[in-house]
Amino acid sequence: MLNIxxxxxSGKYPENTMxxxxxxxxxxxxxxxxxxxxxxxxxxxxxxxxxxDRTTDGKGAVADYTCAELKGFDASAGYAGVYGVNxxxxxxxxxxxxxxxxxxxTNIELKTGINVYPGIEEKVSAMIREFGIADRIIIxxxxxxxxxxxxxxxxxxxxxxxxxxxxxxxxAYTEKYGVECVHPMRQTLTEQTAAEIKAxxxxxxxxxxxxxxxxxxxxELGVDAVIGNYPDMAKAVIEEISKK
Numbered sequence: 001m002l003n004i005x006x007x008x009x010s011g012k013y014p015e016n017t018m019x020x021x022x023x024x025x026x027x028x029x030x031x032x033x034x035x036x037x038x039x040x041x042x043x044x045x046x047x048x049x050x051x052x053d054r055t056t057d058g059k060g061a062v063a064d065y066t067c068a069e070l071k072g073f074d075a076s077a078g079y080a081g082v083y084g085v086n087x088x089x090x091x092x093x094x095x096x097x098x099x100x101x102x103x104x105x106t107n108i109e110l111k112t113g114i115n116v117y118p119g120i121e122e123k124v125s126a127m128i129r130e131f132g133i134a135d136r137i138i139i140x141x142x143x144x145x146x147x148x149x150x151x152x153x154x155x156x157x158x159x160x161x162x163x164x165x166x167x168x169x170x171x172a173y174t175e176k177y178g179v180e181c182v183h184p185m186r187q188t189l190t191e192q193t194a195a196e197i198k199a200x201x202x203x204x205x206x207x208x209x210x211x212x213x214x215x216x217x218x219x220e221l222g223v224d225a226v227i228g229n230y231p232d233m234a235k236a237v238i239e240e241i242s243k244k
Contacts, residue, residue: 001032001104001192001212001219001223001224001225001238001241002030002031002072002224002225002226002227003028003029003030003031003105003174003228003231004029004030004031004032004033004105004172004205004226004227004228004240005020005021005024005027005031005032005033005107005159005224005227005228005229005231006033006207006208006227006228006232007020007033007034007035007229008021008023008024008032008034009021009022009023009024009027009029009229009231009232010229011210011229011230012230013079013193014055014075014076014077014078014079014083014086015035015048015077015087016034016046016047016048016075016088016089017075017076017081017087017088017089018087018093018097019083019086019145021034021089021094021098021164022023022097025098025101025104025168026229028121028231028232028235029234029235030104030105030225031104031105031106031107031120031136031225031226031230032094032098032101032104032105032106032107032242033048033049033107033152033207034094034107034241035047035061035105035109035111036091036108036109036110036111036120036124036200037050037062037063037115037117037120038063038115038117038119038120039062039063039065039069039070040063040064040065040066040124041066041088042065042123043066043067043090044068044090044091044092044102044120044123044127045053045067045088045089045090045091046076046088046089046091046094047062047088048052048111048242049062050063050092050111050114050115052065052070052073052157054077054132055074055075055077056073056074056088057073057076057080058060058070058072058073058166059205062090063115063117067090069241070088070153071087071088073087073088073114073229074086074087075087075205075239076118077086078113081140083084085130086095088229091108091124091127092127092171093125094106094158099131099132099133103136104136105136105137105138106133106136106137106138106228107137107138107139107140107160107205108124108137108138108139108140108143108145109140109162110139110140110141110146111124111137111141112141112142112143112146112152112184113141113143114145115141115146116146116193117153120146121146121149122153124139124150125126125133125153125154125157127139127241128157129154134154134156134157135156137157137158138157138158138159138160138181138190138205139157139158139159139204140159140160140161140162140181140183141162142163143159144161147159147160147161147179148177148179149167151178151179151232152220158180158181158203159179159180159181159211160172160179160180160181160183160205161173161177161179161181161183161236162190163181163182163183163184164184164185164188165185165188166188167188169196170182170184170193170196170197170202171196171198171199171200171201171202172196172200174197174200175200175201175202175208179202180202180203181202181203181204181205181224182197182202182204182205183205183206183207184197184206184209184217184229185204185206185207186207186214188208189204189206189218189223191221194221194222194223198222203222203224203225203226204222204223204224204225205207205223205224205227206218206223206224206226206227206237207226207227207228208228208229209225209226209227209234209235210230212233212237214226215228215233215234215237215238215241216237216241219241
């Protein structure tokens with residue numbers, strides 16, 4: 001079972017920052033999950049919300065600012081003044097960090113659920129090819145049309161349908177569209193739902209897993225990856241499981 005750091009090591013550091021990403025690598029995570037938007041001048045930037053208000057000292061929509069303007073905000077969120085100033089990263093900056101890390105996985109969530117960001121899939125695909133790390137990428141989104149656009153551009157890249165609801169026959173649905181994974185909210189994974197997904201040969205990468213008990217429960221259900229805010233904790237639990 002893989003240990004994917006949710007927005008980096010976001011349990012102890014400002015989410016979706018280069019600090020949180022580097023700390024996740026240091027903690028021994030197998031990969032990182034992050035969120036991609038487009039700036040007003042078409043740059044791929046890493047931030048979770050459509051608005052700046054929660055995680056930065058700025059206000060308004062990410063899409064209304066150029067990349068240079070976004071770089072002027074402090075993305076330290078609840079850690080303001082604790083770790084210095086943390087800027088909104090670009091996807092390029094992130095890839096420069098993790099591309100040299102052997103086997104390291106990146107789950108790119110396309111934040112196309114509210115803003116469709118025309119052309120975002122093409123931009124992400126081009127940058128993945130530039131860095132030569134297609135075999136270490138998972139592309140996911142709550143916008144399943146966006147996932148299918150990404151899959152059409154790069155059929156060999158692993159993709160996942162994100163969902164926070166209780167989709168009936170999620171495995172059958174995902175198999176129908178030629179997508180490899182589902183990314184369900186942990187609460188929707190029961191023995192029944194997990195078994196149905198697995199019966200269709202679909203991978204399960206679930207979120208947000210922040211307690212040892214949940215890591216253990218999901219391991220028993222046979223999930224492929226846990227996505228959580230504490231990669232150090234998840235690593236320790238997974239290592240204990242492997243000893244049994």
